[in-house]
Amino acid sequence: MSEYVPLKSYFDGRLAVQLADLIHSHYPRFTKKSFVKSVASEVENKELKARVEVIADTLKQHLPTDYEEALAILLKILGPENKTEEGMFTKGYFLMPVAYFVERYGLDHFDLSLNAMYEITKRHTSEYAIRPYLIADTDCCMAYFRDWINDPNSHVRRLVSEGTRPRLPWAKKIPPLKDNVQNNLRLLENLMHDSSRYVQKSVANHINDLTKENPEVVLTWIHQYISENDDMNPKIIINGLRTLVKLKDEHALEIVRQVE
Structure with a gap:
């Protein structure tokens, strides 16, 4: 070894x-x-x-x-x-x-x-x-993200999720985009079906970050997402709700039981 x-x-x-x-x-x-x-x-x-x-x-x-x-x-x-x-x-x-x-x-x-x-x-x-750039001009960064989110390179797609995480390890904590969790969720929605496990892990970690910011908004969004998408990836959802599950949040537990 x-x-x-x-x-x-x-x-x-x-x-x-x-x-x-x-x-x-x-x-x-x-x-x-x-x-x-x-x-x-x-x-x-x-x-x-x-x-x-x-x-x-x-x-x-x-x-x-x-x-x-x-x-x-x-x-x-x-x-x-x-x-x-x-x-x-x-x-x-x-x-x-x-x-x-x-x-x-x-x-x-x-x-x-x-x-x-x-x-x-x-x-x-x-x-x-990218984080200082997000703080300096969120709208400009978001314009780039709308292109990057469909990039053929998984590293680039992951950057959209990982770079905007509110609680990225090793990095200074930042608020949700434009102080609204919905902006983060709108980005993540485009990555929920991503074929890359690398991207999937980032999306789940980002969702987990957001549950620490505004859990009810995130849970409502996931519930709606599940109701509108038959081909969802349950692993992303389960991993994304892991903190709330540990806290025995009833809404989170119900969603996890639904997708398992």
Whole structure:
């Protein structure tokens, strides 16, 4: 059995070397030695999020000052798309600082940054990067979501659900979209029949989040959904109501008995 290695351990001088080599091939002016030295000295004794921030900030210092030019370089190092529904962190972890770069520095370039997240999430994830954008301009993000929700790539469809979760793990809690749970439910309704287990799990987790915000609204929505859809996925509903079931909520228990 292999020894457990904390994820934060990957964000060190070795990752700085890997990123520097990738970037230098597309941007020869990139000062690899300075970048690696700065990252290696600053990440020591820091936890995961702080290490990612260090690397992203150091990238900012070593790339062109123009965001559009810097982002164009970073998008060239993304590598091939992840064709599976695994490895988002085990194989795509090296892109976490790139996603954070977009999260931290791209808000003044909204469309450019959302299109970058679209590409990043096919290899890693943009579920954290997109949250400041949701807060800054929910309507603009929703316009993108209406396209992404039908995207052939399951990672992109998952981003619609996972990125808008009110209680996404590792992320700051955010309110429901436009402070109305119904906005979240309208998005999720389009994913309730998704063929991807990866997306299904996200939808169930999102529903579970919403039951902690406004349980009766969610239960009423699910009850109506069941009455109008014969080909529903019972696993999504059962998993989505798990917290209410643990609390022995009678309405939730009734729905679970109905779909089992």
